[in-house]
Amino acid sequence: MPHGNHREELPEGPIHNPDDIRDTPYNMPSGFVWGLVNVHDDAQLQDLYKLLSHNYVEDDDALFRFDYSPEFLLWALTPPGYYPDMLLGVKSEKTGKLVAFISGVPAMLQAYQKSVKVVEINFLCVHKKLRSKRLAPVLIKEMTRRANLAGIFQAVYTAGTVLPVPVSSARYYHRSLHPKKLLKVGFSRLPPNGRMTVARMCKIYALPEQPVTPGLRPMTVDDVSSVQQLLTTYLQKFDLKVDYTTEEVQHWFVPRDKVIDSYVACDNNGKVTDFVSFYHLPSSILNHDQETLYAAYSYYNVATTVPLEQLYKDALILAKSQGSDVFNALDLMDNRPTFEALKFGIGDGTLQYYIYNWSCPEMKAPQVGLVLL
Numbered sequence: 001m002p003h004g005n006h007r008e009e010l011p012e013g014p015i016h017n018p019d020d021i022r023d024t025p026y027n028m029p030s031g032f033v034w035g036l037v038n039v040h041d042d043a044q045l046q047d048l049y050k051l052l053s054h055n056y057v058e059d060d061d062a063l064f065r066f067d068y069s070p071e072f073l074l075w076a077l078t079p080p081g082y083y084p085d086m087l088l089g090v091k092s093e094k095t096g097k098l099v100a101f102i103s104g105v106p107a108m109l110q111a112y113q114k115s116v117k118v119v120e121i122n123f124l125c126v127h128k129k130l131r132s133k134r135l136a137p138v139l140i141k142e143m144t145r146r147a148n149l150a151g152i153f154q155a156v157y158t159a160g161t162v163l164p165v166p167v168s169s170a171r172y173y174h175r176s177l178h179p180k181k182l183l184k185v186g187f188s189r190l191p192p193n194g195r196m197t198v199a200r201m202c203k204i205y206a207l208p209e210q211p212v213t214p215g216l217r218p219m220t221v222d223d224v225s226s227v228q229q230l231l232t233t234y235l236q237k238f239d240l241k242v243d244y245t246t247e248e249v250q251h252w253f254v255p256r257d258k259v260i261d262s263y264v265a266c267d268n269n270g271k272v273t274d275f276v277s278f279y280h281l282p283s284s285i286l287n288h289d290q291e292t293l294y295a296a297y298s299y300y301n302v303a304t305t306v307p308l309e310q311l312y313k314d315a316l317i318l319a320k321s322q323g324s325d326v327f328n329a330l331d332l333m334d335n336r337p338t339f340e341a342l343k344f345g346i347g348d349g350t351l352q353y354y355i356y357n358w359s360c361p362e363m364k365a366p367q368v369g370l371v372l373l
Helices: 042-055 070-077 128-133 135-149 179-185 198-204 221-235 246-253 308-321
Strands: 032-036 064-066 087-092 098-111 114-126 154-159 168-176 240-242 260-266 272-280 283-285 295-303 326-330 345-356
Touching: 032 098, 042 064, 042 070, 042 098, 042 114, 070 098, 070 114, 087 135, 098 135, 098 154, 114 128, 114 135, 128 135, 135 154, 179 198, 221 246, 221 260, 221 272, 221 295, 246 260, 260 295, 260 308, 272 308, 295 308, 308 326
Parallel strands: 114 154, 295 326
Antiparallel strands: 032 087, 064 283, 087 098, 098 114, 098 240, 154 345, 168 326, 168 345, 260 272, 272 295
């Protein structure tokens, strides 16, 4: 997305408002046409899955590539009030094959004390063989045009690269759940000093079989209102967050198999007092045929009657019981103080947070209460 000037020079709020919005889509390079992706159609959802699974984000060493499942994509792209025309694809004019994609889903963002409707930009992907065709800038311009037509002039997104000007940055931390497999596929390495063995590493990262928080159970639809109140109250202390409606809480947090898991503990009146959630995002292991790295990612967690560290430990236990190999978390919100005791290790990845067409002071990771998929 385009960026503004250094935010210190600008008042807090929108950087510019477009005077006139183009009525017609931007022209594609010769041989390509626009095409919306209807993710409720199985064939189109599969086409999107194939594009992303072969061409989307890889790590710097080209060892792993995100493998968003079709079920995950359906969850990520269809929150309440989503815009079908912002699930935007590019197809080959000759074959009709999907060769590029970008998505924007609506959210009500709060940056410091100001609220603004935004689109969350995600899944910007161009087929590897077409990266010289300059499709990405046209996708971004067209997404901006469509958002503007819907009356939305800001966007929020994350990227691994530093562009002008991030509002914040967060660091990934990793907690090994299956050390043997992580060593085998190259995600982890034994220290070179020779003091650590595989057996010792497995012992260090061993976890109990069952969660320790009394009464912790999977969230249900009946918990939605109580979770919404708990989450809204908790997020108030952060300077960048989404204001979730009850419908959005139901969509984003009610468990879906191998997509999103949420657990709650309640008081004697059935009111949710503690909440922990994580989503599942496996990666293809590029130098191991047919092998997958199963990763759980921390989502949102609220502890009011037990220590947050305890809830996090329960999340590790539950994620491992579901077959996850590693548990990943960003050092935002109140996460960072729990990492050392729970044996998280700092990762290589830093995630930059950006707000398009919005100026506000930069903030540290613990001020951020927003997790983007």
